[in-house]
Amino acid sequence: MRFKSIALVALTAVGLAAGPAMAQTYPTRPVTMVVPFAAGGPTDTVARLIAQEMSGDLGQQVIIENVGGAGGTLGAARVAKADADGYTVLLHHIGMATSATLYRKLPYDTLGDFATVGLVTDVPMTIVAKKDFPADDLKGLVEHVKKNPDKVTLANAGVGAASHLCGMLLQEAIETPLTTVPYKGTGPAMNDLVGGQVDIMCDQTTNTTGQIKGGAIKAFAVTTPDRVASLPDLPTTKEAGLPSVSVAVWHGVYAPKGTPEAVVKRLSASLQKALQSDLVKTRFAELGTAPVAQDRATPAAHAAHLKAEIERWRPVIQKAGVYAD
Amino acid sequence: MDIFDNLAMGFGAALTPLNVALCFIGALVGTLIGVLPGLGPIATIAILLPITFSLDPLGALIMLAGIYYGAQYGGSTTAILVNMPGETSAVVTTLDGHQMARQGRAGPALAMAALGSFFAGSVATFLVALLGPLLVGIAQAFGPAEYFALMVFGLVGATVLASSSILKAVAMIFVGLLLGTVGSDIETGAPRLTFDIAQFADGINFTTLAVGLFGVAEILRNLENPEQRGVLDKPITGLMPTLADIKASILPVLRGTGIGSILGILPGNGAVLAPYASYTLEKKLAKDPSRFGKGAIEGVAGPESANNAGAQTSFIPLLTLGIPPNAVMAMMVGAMTIQGIIPGPNVMTERPELFWGMIASMWIGNAMLVIINLPLIGVWVRLLKVPYRLLYPAVLLFCCVGVYTVNGSYVDVIMVAVFGVVGYGLLKLGFELAPLLLAFVLGPLMEENLRRAMLISRGDPMTFLERPISLGLLLLAAALLVIVLLPSIRRKRDEAFQE
Numbered sequence: 001m002r003f004k005s006i007a008l009v010a011l012t013a014v015g016l017a018a019g020p021a022m023a024q025t026y027p028t029r030p031v032t033m034v035v036p037f038a039a040g041g042p043t044d045t046v047a048r049l050i051a052q053e054m055s056g057d058l059g060q061q062v063i064i065e066n067v068g069g070a071g072g073t074l075g076a077a078r079v080a081k082a083d084a085d086g087y088t089v090l091l092h093h094i095g096m097a098t099s100a101t102l103y104r105k106l107p108y109d110t111l112g113d114f115a116t117v118g119l120v121t122d123v124p125m126t127i128v129a130k131k132d133f134p135a136d137d138l139k140g141l142v143e144h145v146k147k148n149p150d151k152v153t154l155a156n157a158g159v160g161a162a163s164h165l166c167g168m169l170l171q172e173a174i175e176t177p178l179t180t181v182p183y184k185g186t187g188p189a190m191n192d193l194v195g196g197q198v199d200i201m202c203d204q205t206t207n208t209t210g211q212i213k214g215g216a217i218k219a220f221a222v223t224t225p226d227r228v229a230s231l232p233d234l235p236t237t238k239e240a241g242l243p244s245v246s247v248a249v250w251h252g253v254y255a256p257k258g259t260p261e262a263v264v265k266r267l268s269a270s271l272q273k274a275l276q277s278d279l280v281k282t283r284f285a286e287l288g289t290a291p292v293a294q295d296r297a298t299p300a301a302h303a304a305h306l307k308a309e310i311e312r313w314r315p316v317i318q319k320a321g322v323y324a325d
Numbered sequence: 326m327d328i329f330d331n332l333a334m335g336f337g338a339a340l341t342p343l344n345v346a347l348c349f350i351g352a353l354v355g356t357l358i359g360v361l362p363g364l365g366p367i368a369t370i371a372i373l374l375p376i377t378f379s380l381d382p383l384g385a386l387i388m389l390a391g392i393y394y395g396a397q398y399g400g401s402t403t404a405i406l407v408n409m410p411g412e413t414s415a416v417v418t419t420l421d422g423h424q425m426a427r428q429g430r431a432g433p434a435l436a437m438a439a440l441g442s443f444f445a446g447s448v449a450t451f452l453v454a455l456l457g458p459l460l461v462g463i464a465q466a467f468g469p470a471e472y473f474a475l476m477v478f479g480l481v482g483a484t485v486l487a488s489s490s491i492l493k494a495v496a497m498i499f500v501g502l503l504l505g506t507v508g509s510d511i512e513t514g515a516p517r518l519t520f521d522i523a524q525f526a527d528g529i530n531f532t533t534l535a536v537g538l539f540g541v542a543e544i545l546r547n548l549e550n551p552e553q554r555g556v557l558d559k560p561i562t563g564l565m566p567t568l569a570d571i572k573a574s575i576l577p578v579l580r581g582t583g584i585g586s587i588l589g590i591l592p593g594n595g596a597v598l599a600p601y602a603s604y605t606l607e608k609k610l611a612k613d614p615s616r617f618g619k620g621a622i623e624g625v626a627g628p629e630s631a632n633n634a635g636a637q638t639s640f641i642p643l644l645t646l647g648i649p650p651n652a653v654m655a656m657m658v659g660a661m662t663i664q665g666i667i668p669g670p671n672v673m674t675e676r677p678e679l680f681w682g683m684i685a686s687m688w689i690g691n692a693m694l695v696i697i698n699l700p701l702i703g704v705w706v707r708l709l710k711v712p713y714r715l716l717y718p719a720v721l722l723f724c725c726v727g728v729y730t731v732n733g734s735y736v737d738v739i740m741v742a743v744f745g746v747v748g749y750g751l752l753k754l755g756f757e758l759a760p761l762l763l764a765f766v767l768g769p770l771m772e773e774n775l776r777r778a779m780l781i782s783r784g785d786p787m788t789f790l791e792r793p794i795s796l797g798l799l800l801l802a803a804a805l806l807v808i809v810l811l812p813s814i815r816r817k818r819d820e821a822f823q824e
Binding site: 042049077159160179196197283287324325 | 367370371374375378465466467468469509511512513514515516521523524526527642646647648649650652655656657658659660662663665667668669670671672732733734773777780781783
């Protein structure tokens with residue numbers, strides 16, 4: 001084990017011989033991966049699975065530090081201001097792009113203060129409803145909602161949450177504003193959906209798969225272009241007739257701007273390797289997701305995606321007129 | 326009903342040497358972090374999460390659960406010894422527990438807390454096993470309207486916590502509610518009272534407020550009498566409860582167990598209310614309510630039992646529905662997910678050894694906690710003899726470390742200092758802090774649920790009266806209010822007549 005990691009470091013050093021001296025030895029001490037949400041949540045789970053595999057490859061522990069608060073912006077701000085030496089990195093999700101619009105005063109520049117390392121995974125979302133909702137497919141759901149716009153309630157896990165974003169897309173797609181019932185986090189929202197207190201919700205597979213399989217809630221569609229392996233009978237929104245509700249909770253790794261290119265490359269290579277591990281693949285599949293393709297776990301693909309997502313969500317959020325500050 | 330077969334399977338799974346060892350480690354670690362002020366189970370479980378990767382899922386959950394209920398035990402120790410509640414649940418224990426300690430009766434207080442908790446934990450675990458799947462259906466009938474009514478009931482109960490002036494208690498309740506409004510508006514995201522400080526966006530942290538108001542303020546107050554050598558006013562009189570203590574505690578323990586078990590099942594973190602409800606009930610039932618707040622053992626035994634019963638039954642929503650009722654349970658969900666178990670209603674049927682093994686381990690864990698805690702009482706009580714100049718810097722240090730670990734934010738540490746000074750000022754002015762803290766916890770829950778209920782009913786306030794559970798709770802609250810106010814109204818009238 002020890003020999004293997006020494007060998008790995010040596011190999012990497014040879015491979016990067018042209019890079020700056022620092023990269024040849026990087027990392028010489030543990031790397032801190034900041035997760036801007038609480039321990040135990042879906043993003044934390046993704047981070048810990050990745051960090052465990054990256055530790056093996058880097059030959060140094062990748063330690064998770066949970067810096068929660070203010071929709072993930074506090075954790076992101078911490079990394080934006082950290083030393084650009086590759087020992088502090090950030091794992092953030094789609095909120096990185098949406099908070100650029102949701103927050104009018106951010107303590108950092110989303111595009112200017114970070115170096116992208118690579119994308120990690122696109123977690124699909126599912127449109128779900130309480131067990132006795134009077135519709136059996138997405139078409140029926142839309143019809144029922146349009147007929148009773150003042151009776152149907154839509155739950156979300158708070159301003160800026162993935163369920164909030166997907167809810168905005170859904171209302172836009174069916175051109176019917178719904179009464180939105182906000183919760184603090186997915187747990188309480190899911191509880192009231194299971195209990196039939198609220199009618200519909202759109203949330204990550206990470207949170208809904210267990211409840212769908214257990215028959216506690218009804219599922220109508222999955223919001224990604226492809227079906228999910230863990231819920232093979234669930235059609236995509238495109239198949240079910242609402243193609244514009246297309247959203248995935250994508251995750252990416254960031255380093256502070258100015259981190260040496262060779263270090264970013266090293267981190268990116270390590271991420272790519274982690275995404276190929278069997279454990280990560282199995283666990284991700286159980287969560288209803290999959291690692292991104294290797295060509296997307298790169299700094300360039302990640303940077304392009306971040307930019308596109310900021311552009312995509314800006315008009316949606318501005319139209320809804322909901323801000324987090 | 327094949328509950329005994331299931332339990333036998335559970336004990337079979339939980340009684341392997343490794344799992345028993347993990348249960349012991351969890352209970353021990355939980356007790357220790359519970360005792361250290363400011364350091365709570367949330368931070369500890371977050372730190373220990375990576376260790377659970379290498380364990381099998383059942384072992385991991387047994388250890389984490391042990392930390393959770395171990396911390397409930399340990400938390401009451403600090404509340405009794407140094408008047409510092411590390412957890413919401415221990416606030417009530419400070420009221421009479423710390424007074425007992427000042428009277429030299431820390432030993433009986435600690436022992437009664439441990440024994441009451443053990444009894445409550447055992448009964449509640451049996452309830453989880455027997456009724457869990459059934460009860461959860463009933464708990465699901467609790468919607469936003471019902472939670473709002475429950476919180477109203479809890480808030481009215483907060484006035485009963487006051488041992489002196491009701492007016493001052495009500496004032497503190499409003500200050501608590503106000504502090505609870507700090508943070509982003511849940512619906513619109515608009516910042517409230519945040520003064521553009523990003524760390525305030527999610528509101529004030531409970532640990533920060535409790536450690537500052539109770540812990541630091543208590544230290545400041547004690548520094549006024551530098552000649553006094555310890556927390557003790559009187560010499561220690563025996564470590565174990567007397568027969569009279571036990572007799573006085575039996576009924577409160579039974580009632581506390583009942584209250585805690587019922588409130589713990591509610592998936593909306595109803596367990597928060599359990600110790601307060603128990604304290605309110607005991608004070609109302611007592612022949613001489615004026616003893617409360619001055620070292621009544623019923624005021625320790627009842628709430629401690631309620632707290633532990635609630636801690637056990639709050640596993641029901643997690644295990645049967647896969648829905649975490651509080652932040653610690655959310656962490657358990659994370660631990661399960663990393664192990665490849667997706668929490669949901671299926672866990673019980675697909676992984677019965679996990680479900681029943683967890684339940685069996687709670688029994689084992691509770692027994693271990695008594696074994697760990699009873700011999701330790703002597704050690705804790707001796708801690709009271711440590712001079713201030715050694716004890717207080719250590720306590721303050723742990724407070725700062727503990728508060729920092731919650732969010733990794735120095736702003737929280739500064740806030741502890743500010744709240745410490747505020748708390749000291751309020752104490753000097755004769756205000757009681759427990760109603761403030763309770764209102765701070767209940768306020769946001771009340772607001773959220775009020776707004777949710779009104780959104781769902783489309784602005785029709787009748788929803789609170791049309792739903793039977795909500796109506797019942799509101800009537801109870803009204804009745805309690807009358808009982809609380811009546812004596813003071815009558816006294817005023819009597820005074821008026823005499824003039």
